[in-house]
Amino acid sequence: MTNNIIEKYKKILQKQDFEFLKRIYSNDIKVYEKRILQYEFTNFENVLDAGCGFGQWSIPLAKHNTNVYSIDISKERVSFTEELAQELNIKNLTTSLQSINSTNFKDNSFDAIFCYGVFFLTDWKKTLQEFKRLLKPKAKLYLNANGMGWYLNLLINEHNKTSSYNPRKYALDCIINTERYINNKSLYQEGLDVIIEKNELLDALKLYDFFDIVVADEGKLNSQEAHSFFKGTYHGQTGVYELTALKDKSN
Secondary structure (H helix, E strand, O other), X not given: OHHHHHHHHHHOOOHHHHHHHHHHOOOOOHHHHXXXXXXXXXXXXXXXXXXXXXXXXXXXXXXXXXXXXXXXXXXXXXXXXXXXXXXXXXXXXXXXXXXXXXXOOOOOOEEEEEEOOOHHHOOHHHHHHHHHHHEEEEEEEEEEEEOHHHXXXXXXXXXXXEXXXXXXXXXXXXXXXXXXXXXXXXXXXXXXXXXXXXXXXXXXXXXOOEEEEEEXXXXXXXXXXXXXXXXXXXXXXXXXXXXXXXXXXXX
């Protein structure tokens, strides 16, 4: 069934996006469900999938929580997620076209926010402030980010290179974008990666009153035996990492 929807979007998506979509669903969706269980992202009343992409996380989140709200800035991705939920007869998933750092949800709306592979594509300090606003006291946050090692991997190994995607050029663009984010916001380009080293992110989380922060290499949170999509270290530098944190109960 999913294959029929994917083929439909071949005519709708840009080539690079379509290749990404196929790559996501080349895995059984149970791979993502295992992660949701591993991260203990279950039994919440209201969960936000912040930057839902093509719904690979939204579907298992909806299976294990009462209500899931999936948002993305791409109308094609939102549309795909909605169609997939309908195809799978999932009734507790609501989609909308929104930026994750400026939503129309009320303060303290969510018991948990899940954000995979998107946080570093935004003005991440602004996004963190928005997450704090949206989360209820003691609510749970999951997100991941990339250190410099990931971009060295793109430069040296050309990870996932295709006819429509040049990893080396992308890595160089991201390094420049990170410098602009730090030093010249007027030239910073949202939607292009910003490199976020662990210590920098941990300091920001503490500044915004998050606590009980747990950090691990991508895919290893709560289980060192679990399958990872990416490595925690590339070429001696931080690669892809993930964390969970709780919002301060006093906020």
